[in-house]
Amino acid sequence: MRVSGLIRLLALVFALVATWLFLRSYMNLSKKTIRLPRWLGLAPKKTEVEKTKCGLSKPCPANFFAFKISSGAANVVGPTLCFENEMIMSPVKNNVGRGLNIALVNGSTGHLLRKDSFDMYSGDVKLLVKFLVEIPEGMLVLVASYDDPGTKMNDEIRKLFTNLGSSYATQLGFRDSWVFLGAKDIKSKSPFEQFLKNNPDTNKYEGWPELLEMEGCVPQKVF
Structure with missing residues (x-):
């Protein structure tokens, strides 16, 4: 097998593996609820109601x-x-x-x-x-x-x-x-x-x- 053919085969395999990993990651994320503040690394702010006498x-x-x-x-x-x-x-x-x-x-x-x-x-x-x-x-x-x-x-x-x-x-x-x-x-x-x-x-x-x-x-x- 020529070297150029081997390179093309490896590139195809890499592309297939990358596509499979992307689809797997996407499917896992789609099953979860993403909360924007947590996703951005920010803690959600708590709204405190001031208690009065x-x-x-x-x-x-x-x-x-x-x-x-x-x-x-x-x-x-x-x-x-x-x-x-x-x-x-x-x-x-x-x-x-x-x-x-x-x-x-x-x-x-x-x-x-x-x-x-x-x-x-x-x-x-x-x-x-x-x-x-x-x-x-x-x-x-x-x-x-x-x-x-x-x-x-x-x-x-x-x-x-x-x-x-x-x-x-x-x-x-x-x-x-x-x-x-x-x-x-x-x-x-x-x-x-x-x-x-x-x-x-x-x-x-x-x-x-x-x-x-x-x-x-x-x-x-x-x-």
């Missing part, structure tokens, strides 16, 4: 306290009071009650002082008056209604809440929804308050308005 829609600035207050839903689901990522009162903690649920928090340190619920239907009027009168200086007052907050609320209680910065305490009545954050001896009306009147024409639930949810950032020693 009390699940707020955005974090609070420095020297501000985060809070979220939800009223009860009809007489079925109780209210929640969260402050600086601490769930102070909630149905899960089993420490809420029909009427008004109130927590006192130190406006400088953010520490919880006291929490309690007052049944305004059966008549915890005297207990609530005593509670409100004895609120120490510098306290933030978080309030959430549940079922019926206003049936037996008297003028004295309404005035005490008004002195804490409420704009709606004088209107609060049977089965109204109310959430509020005020303070002892506030010099103006609180910007943190929501109120919804019990109205058969607009109620979301049969006999009750819809629940209210309020979140925000309150500065330390703001009042």
Whole structure:
């Protein structure tokens, strides 16, 4: 066999082997999912969602306290009071009650002082008056209604809440929804308050308005 013929034969064999290796490699790749970042030698970036205190829609600035207050839903689901990522009162903690649920928090340190619920239907009027009168200086007052907050609320209680910065305490009545954050001896009306009147024409639930949810950032020693 001539040398030129041998070279052509070897070239043909090489071409066939190269084609077979290419097809084999292609078939193996076609059975796998190629992820572009890994193929390029780059690690995929992880999208981290920033966690906020009390699940707020955005974090609070420095020297501000985060809070979220939800009223009860009809007489079925109780209210929640969260402050600086601490769930102070909630149905899960089993420490809420029909009427008004109130927590006192130190406006400088953010520490919880006291929490309690007052049944305004059966008549915890005297207990609530005593509670409100004895609120120490510098306290933030978080309030959430549940079922019926206003049936037996008297003028004295309404005035005490008004002195804490409420704009709606004088209107609060049977089965109204109310959430509020005020303070002892506030010099103006609180910007943190929501109120919804019990109205058969607009109620979301049969006999009750819809629940209210309020979140925000309150500065330390703001009042």
